[in-house]
Amino acid sequence: MAVERVLSGMRPTGNLHLGHYHGVLKNWLRLQHEHECFFFVADWHALTTHYDTPEIIEESVWEMVIDWLAAGVDPANATIFIQSRVPEHAELFTLLSMITPLGWLERVPTYKDQQEKLAQKDLSTYGFLGYPLLQSADILIYKATQVPVGEDQIPHIEFTREIARRFNHIYGREVGFEEKAKAAIKKLGSKRGGLYEELRTRYQESGDDEALESARAMIEEQQGLSMGDKERLLGYLEGGGKMILLEPEHKLTPASKMPGLDGQKMSKSYNNTISLRESPDVVAKKIKTMPTDPARVRRTDPGNPEKCPVWQLHEIYSDEKIQSWVQEGCRTAGIGCIECKQPVIESVLEELKPIQERAAQYAEDPTLVKNIVAEGCERARKQARETMREVRDAMGLNYS
Template sequence: MAIERVISGMRPTGNLHLGHFNGVLKNWINLQHEFECLFFVADWHALTTHYDSPEIIEENVWEMVVDWIAAGVDPATATIFIQSKVPEHAELHTLLSMITPLGWLERVPTYKDQQEKLSSKDLSTYGFLGYPLLQSADILIYKATQVPVGEDQIPHIEFTREIARRFNHLYGKETGFVEKAEEAIKKLGSKKSSLYMEMKTAYQENGDQEALDSAQVLIEEHQGLSLGDKERLLGFLEGGGKMILVEPEYKLAPASKMIGLDGQKMSKSYNNTIALRESPESVEKKIKTMPTDPARIRRNDPGNPNHCPVWQLHQVYSSDEVKAWVETGCKEAKIGCIECKQPVIDAINKELKPIQERAFHYIEDPDLVKNIVAEGCEKAKKLARETMREVREAMGLNY
């Protein structure tokens, strides 16, 4: 099988909050221990909606990277970089735009949704229409096999798969492809050559997925094949041409249970967030002023936790024992709302303390962050350049 590579990006919108931490960063932190991971600051994507206020992007870039590292994204394990520092993204985006039907872009569900949500901005721009294609370039340039997304982003990955398929169909048929693939088969040796052909037949004639998986492993583990030969054999296996761009799979991110201070989804646009660098005093003040069950006007009025936003925070931060105490205490009016909120305050401050301590270290020495990002950009560029070399060659642009 091809190396499992995960890519994910985040637009630089400023300091991150608990919604980002529970919804994205915890997932990244787990993935970095399982796969080769690349995490990037999507600063070009930020321009699709903030093209009229670019001055906020630079500051947000560094603040966000500090939050990532402080939260536990490990630069020794994952590659952290900035999208605009790897200009190959833009080159691939341009080349893919030559083959992308306009209708494919217009039917991406988030295109109309975002225009309606951000109706105060003029989003009738080419950049906004084309942002799903830029997103595809971000993924395809690293031959990523998996992309962690929420359910609403699944259509973007399907779109990316279609783009990769279209590109491979148009440009994967190199001159003499079959002859070159047959020569590569001989390099496997007689026993493995026969095995490869058996598995190829089993997959192409009977749709045997297990045979496809086994053949992919056989190709990847063979030491005597060049990268070009491996790609020819992978393409030949699936009945196409040379596999230039990899079709990624989506990896559904665990749904975030994080709600904001007002009971809605935690979001800066609702002004209901707790930032990762929020002071303990501010956390306490914000939680203590959260609305509760409107039926509990007085201390001795019984309530229903399901009608209270604080109960949703208990689902994330409290043990079963504390939740049982809250449920009984609320329904039977044995505890007041301030008492109910205290375990949440304590748990959030406990979670944020080590993050803030690590963040302080990087805030005090900004060069540390810039060096991490510079190193990550170089690693990303190396991978991106290799893909672009293959893309240019396939499109006849290597003169």
Template sequence: MYAERVLSGMRPTGRLHLGHYHGVLRNWVKLQEEYPCLFFVADWHALTTNYDSPQVIEDTVWDMLVDWLAAGVDPAQATLFIQSRVPEHAELHLLLSMMTPLGWLERVPTYKDQQEKLANKDLSTYGFLGYPLLQSADILIYRADKVPVGEDQVPHVEITREVARRFNHLYGREPGFEEKAREAARKLGTKRSRLYFELRTRFQQEGDEAALEQAHAVLEETQNLSMTDRERLYGFLEGSSKMLLVEPDALLTESARMPGLDGQKMSKSYGNTIYLREDPDTVAKKIRTMQTDPARVRRTDPGDPAKCPVWQFHVVYSDDATCEWVQQGCRSAGIGCIECKQPVIDAVVAEQEQMRERAQPYVEDPTLVRNIIADGCERARKLAQETMRDVREAMGLSYS
């Protein structure tokens, strides 16, 4: 079994805003302290919908990386890299496309959803149809076993699991596999070997997941196995053969739903954003001019926080005492809308002040970011090359 590893990426399609921070980046900061993480700029993915305006991507990449660092993503804890700087992604994508059924790609829910949402663009392209498979390649090439996603992205992880399973089934067979697996089992020692086979039988015949977990534990605590023997035993245990690509799990993430200034989801396309590292005066002006409950025409009119976009900001930023103050004050007309907005302004400005401080060294010296990415790309590429060696050999492309 391969080590725990988290992979996630983000498209460079414009300046990052608070929706990106509360929806993704805050979670990355937490994950980097719990797991080895790889975070990448998905510039090839951006081309699937922005193929006719690549300048947007080029202009955004470095600013986006500074935003990541400003949010607290730490290159000492996580590997940061740019997708197109690791060409093995494209090679694995090509090889996986040889064995992935067309129907698998057409049934991904976001395929038709995006075509409808971006009806003004011609998305009847080979690249757009294949982008879920490129996502699979991004994950599988690092043998990442955890992918942080929201509920709407779970189908992308599911297709990745199916692709890995199909690849392992087609190419993970080696001559004399069962004999080699049984020989490897003998290296567990008599007692552990007998337990391994008992647990394997229970899992394969009865579907006993607890037996599978117990067998994994037996293999993990056995120190004298080579990586090859370990892979064989995992494959033999689960009814496949050699496990070349790891089936990842969706790591469902908790994220605050960050509203926009108009109460809709925060999005550049809606023009309702507060950008990361935005000037404090601009932030204050944007929040002060937010619409409130339409029922509060006059200062003395009572309101309903549930009908006010500002309340959604309080849910994200304010403590219980402040939220109670808002609820009582709004419903009784005890506070005005300007008063209600001030704690939100203070909280957002304070949050962004830390981001601006973290970003300042990188703004003053852009070579610092370039060096971080150069190092990250080198580390990522070494991992990718290890996977591709195994993939080429399994597919008969390792000529000697």
């Protein structure tokens, strides 16, 4: 099977909170043990909306990396890097912009959504219009096969696939491509070569997706083939030219079920967050002052947990026994709201304790954090340079 490579990034625009932990980081922790992972600090992306407050980005970059490491992202299992430290992203973005129709950018759904949401900012900039293309460059430069995204980001991955397809269509016209592809088939040997031809025919004549997947897997398994021959066989399989840029798949991230302190989604813009490095006293105070069921004006008034934001936290943090105790105690006024909140406080603090201990160790050793990132940037840059060499070759830019 082909190596599955995952790419994901976050914008450094402030402290990470429990919403980030449950919505993104827990997913990363799982993926780093299943696939090759590249996780990056999207500082250029942050500039598309925070261009006038660069100091927020600067402060947040290292703090965010510390939060990732404290949460359990392991530099031995994942490549951690900063986008702006790999300038090849910008080069690929520039080259892709030469072939990207303006209408494709204007129809990305988040373009108008974000402009409406951030109406107080002037987002009529080239950088903001082009940020989906920069995102495409981030993905394509690492030949990522999977990109974990929420539902609202799926159009961005579709856009990236279209860009890869367009690039391969325009620049994958290698001179003598068909002859080179047929020569590569012979290198497979008569048995595998025959199977390749059969699978190619099944896919091209009847659109058999299973045949396509089987042929792709067979090509990737071949140890003796050069990368160029593999790309020719993949391109010939689909009836196109040489595949230079890989079309990624989206990997749908389960929606974060982490509610904020007011019952809405946890978000800095709602001012309802618990940060990963918030002190235990502050966490306890925030939960103690959470709103509860409005029907419980007095301690003796019965309530309904379904109407209380605290219950949403019990659903995440409490076992069945405590949940039954809450349901019974709230509906009969057998327990007060402060009592009800105590198990949540204990569970949140228990979850945060190891994260905060690790964060303190990394915060005390900034050189270690910078070394981890420097190594990650070097690894990322090695792959990015390789892709850019192929892109420049295809576009005729490697002048000798």
